[in-house]
């Protein structure tokens with residue numbers, strides 16, 4: 319069974335909740351799914367498909383649980399050319415310019431390292447969507463379908 323890693327960056331649990339809600343959708347699509355709150359580079363390199371559920375804190379900053387992982391990506395610049403990924407960024411548009419800053423920054427970093435994003439990034443705005451899962455679940459269903467991610 320192919321492996322899918324869901325990498326979570328969260329302060330208050332919303333992004334983790336999204337990861338837990340979408341996990342069964344990927345299992346139904348044929349994946350062996352792991353959720354990582356303290357991911358290592360090795361966890362990422364062991365899979366070909368990953369979903370990043372990343373909220374933003376501070377002023378466009380990464381949540382603390384994901385900071386060591388992002389630091390390693392920046393410091394070690396691993397080649398990620400076999401990785402395909404999606405991004406669900408959680409934020410709040412009342413923060414203006416730093417809206418979804420962490421999700422956007424991680425997306426840019428992954429692209430720089432040679433990974434390929436499948437489809438567009440989902441940005442969930444807490445000003446509009448109270449429960450992020452309400453936006454994330456249909457988005458993942460559509461993502462699996464449009465990107466033909468179901469495996470036999």
Ligand SMILES: Cc1cc2nc3c(=O)[nH]c(=O)nc-3n(C[C@H](O)[C@H](O)[C@H](O)COP(=O)(O)O)c2cc1C
Nearest residue numbers: 328329330331332333373374376378409410417418
């Ligand atoms: C102290 C604090 C700072 C925040 N800073 C930002 C920000 O700079 N940009 C943004 O888009 N959202 C920001 N947010 C909003 C959160 O990203 C948003 O509420 C998100 O849904 C929280 O997800 P979580 O439950 O996974 O931590 C901030 C929230 C808090 C409490």
